[in-house]
Amino acid sequence: MKNQFYVTTSIPYVNGNPHMGHALEFLYADVIARYYRLKGYDVRLTTGTDEHGQKVQRAAEAAGVEPAAQAGVEAEHFKRLLEAYNCQYDDFVRTTEPRHEKSAHVFWQKMVDSGDIEKGVYEGLYCVGCEANKTEKDLIDGKCPIHEKTPEPISEENYFFRLSRYADKLLAFYNENPDFIYPAFRMKEMREIIASGLEDVSISRDKSRLSWGVSVPNDDNQVMYVWFEAVMNYVTSVGHGVDDAEFTKWWPADLHIIGKDINRFHTIMWPAMLMAAGLDLPQKVGVHGFITVDGKKMSKSLGNVIDPFALVAQYGVEPIRYFLLREMPFQDDGDFSYERLEARYQADLANGIGNLLSRVSNMIEKYSQGDLDPSPQELDYGKAAAMQYHDLIQKLEFSKALDVIWGLIDEANELIEQEKPWDLAKTDTDRLQVILAQLLYSLELVTEWLEPFMPETVHTMRSVLQRRPMVKAEPLFPRLEITK
């Protein structure tokens, strides 16, 4: 079994500011990366920014700056988001970096060599308002539904990726690797799309229409289509085209974490591209859902956008990490509301883990002179809970893994109630020490399992639990004042 783990996030497009969805995706990747680091694996977490394309070029023109400058500002913005959510990353790939252009050129050439890139004529419909190509399916009564204009037919010489050649190979790959896409129903969706037919895709643009991109090798008039080049960041990060030893060490990736909207690019186009280039395919793609707010999609027009920076500023990073990982099921959309957030904070953090630490640390200070070794004599969690925990994390079921941890907290509270240590202090001090040692053990297990999710909290808890003599802990999570 190899003791390394390479995980990536998708790379945000820099035409917009960071939002909650980015924060959530970073968190998912951070938890799994921390989990494997704690297991002793050599872990690499790669994230970055997608900086080419029409929208960035236009935004820069509007702002009167160079596209590179525009992208640079946003790249820093996303790095601040990673810091704000305490996500540890090993590499941050900007698609405008020289190493990425080199990587993309090498990748392109491999596909040319395999005969999967050919020149062709792109004939399509172009909406001037959208500045984008449209398909018949996009139109209503032959008009762009956004601008209510009839798109202009255009004809442009582009390079095409022979995606149509890969339908059967992709399906065969799915059959051999039924766990390739998580959750499973996302694979079902992709099977449907493949079954309905894959067309060759245009993967370049004429520079007269778009110049802000990675140039096509040996053709001064074309740049690569943004999506085509952006996904290559996953190989760029590990030295593709630049450092063969590094690339051999890390590729293929163990896990790509992505949002459900870009599933097809990662589970159809990207695998096909890798096959065409003769490279191995990633082990798994985890497709997460979106965050809704009070049941509705977050959008500027609804005015319900939550600022991820303001949120951690108000509640602190650890409670927000907990809330998002506990309430947003990886597979589906999760709903955000301040009511749910405050309820979780109060019940699980203040009354749950925080209060348990207080009462146990206080009893050990009082009844054991603050000096005691942990021992699991009373409650045998056995291997079942541990197996459950590890299994759930590896399956990306973070919410359920946290459930398991909180099960330990509940059991500890129940044990206290059953044994009544304050009575034992008067009647049976031997029994009292056994119970306290058990409680200490339970808390240590909680810290061990919680570490990928709430590293700062665990750090604080350990400073209490490992101190000798132990003294009563300050509230980990002070109760929120209910003002509403």
Added chain:
RNA sequence: CGCGGGGUGGAGCAGUCAGGCAGCUCGGCUGGCUCAUAACCAGCAGGUCGCCGGUUCGAAUCCGGCCCCCGCAACCA
């Protein structure tokens, strides 16, 4: 008939694949306790499991039909 997800006590969900007394968390109510952040523990109330029909000794679960909500449909995490 484009594809997919979903409709379960006040709220959020599990259970549906392998039919068998309808479960969890939050909230509400009652009681207990006092080590603890008025926290903790126990118990109670509350549900025609979207609708109609079928199979079955028995259906939230299987089959058929219908209604409603949400997402996707090549560049929106």
